[in-house]
């Protein structure tokens with residue numbers, strides 16, 4: 001298949017591009033580099049030995065999106081593009097709704113106009129809100145969230161569900177990620193957040209490489225195994241392979257829309273992740289316990305049996321793999337990808 005990857009220069013998008021190429025698919029990327037760098041693309045080409053056509057524009061631009069579909073052969077779309085910082089979204093709700101919903105409207109309109117009926121959507125565990133029973137299961141209702149970012153994911157899932165129901169033959173997979181971490185084993189691509197990292201793993205790796213003084217652990221008084229929050233961390237290569245399995249599954253999927261959790265089904269605490277990273281680095285890392293972060297839940301992880309049963313996909317990489325691969329990427333690229 002020839003697969004359009006929106007946000008294909010981003011963290012999960014770039015790893016998915018490589019997995020698609022490895023699986024024998026052709027890929028083209030659209031990315032406006034709002035949250036990524038152009039230097040990712042030549043690295044993907046050197047890692048894969050294949051050409052990765054790049055279209056650089058904002059997907060909320062309806063005319064440019066239509067032009068892309070009118071001039072390129074596209075069999076399926078994997079839609080990553082969007083703003084994704086939970087905290088930032090609270091202060092910029094309109095930017096998040098306009099960008100995340102607008103890009104999806106523009107994309108789906110162009111797909112409809114050019115008879116492209118296969119879509120994998122990058123959703124998030126955040127759609128389960130803060131009162132779903134753990135482990136999270138795809139049939140949980142109602143979906144909700146605690147941030148404008150999370151609501152954009154709930155709303156995009158709703159839009160895609162209704163559009164698929166109204167479009168003969170359209171098939172949509174909604175992939176709900178838990179906590180993506182890790183990097184390609186080459187160390188050539190990885191997570192490169194702009195500014196101060198919000199997420200745990202990139203913050204730890206920046207402490208390890210000397211870009212940050214120490215890790216602040218947001219609370220150790222939670223009702224968990226060691227008092228720190230537990231999350232379902234999943235290796236980005238497992239996640240990328242899950243996207244390939246999903247896009248290949250669409251042709252035989254009986255329902256118009258189906259949600260799939262992509263997680264390991266295991267909870268790992270902040271302290272466990274920190275100590276695993278210290279083992280990868282070979283020494284202790286400076287850290288201190290500080291107050292809780294608003295909005296954090298004590299513990300949650302995925303029930304991913306549906307992805308196993310229906311996509312033939314399971315996460316296989318360990319927390320040790322996540323830390324070793326992250327550290328290889330970060331130590332080879334202390335300042336992340338080159339270029340502005």
Ligand code: WQD
Pocket residue numbers: 084086123124125126178179180198199200201203215216217218219228229230231270293296
């Ligand atoms: C994990 C744990 C923190 C940083 C977020 C989004 C979610 C999804 C994945 C997009 C928590 C603790 C963190 C630090 C810390 N993104 N922590 N010190 O919050 O589980 O999920 O990313 O879909 O929507 O909410 O991930 O990595 O931010 O935090 O102690 O400097 O690490 O308190 O317990 P989170 P996270």
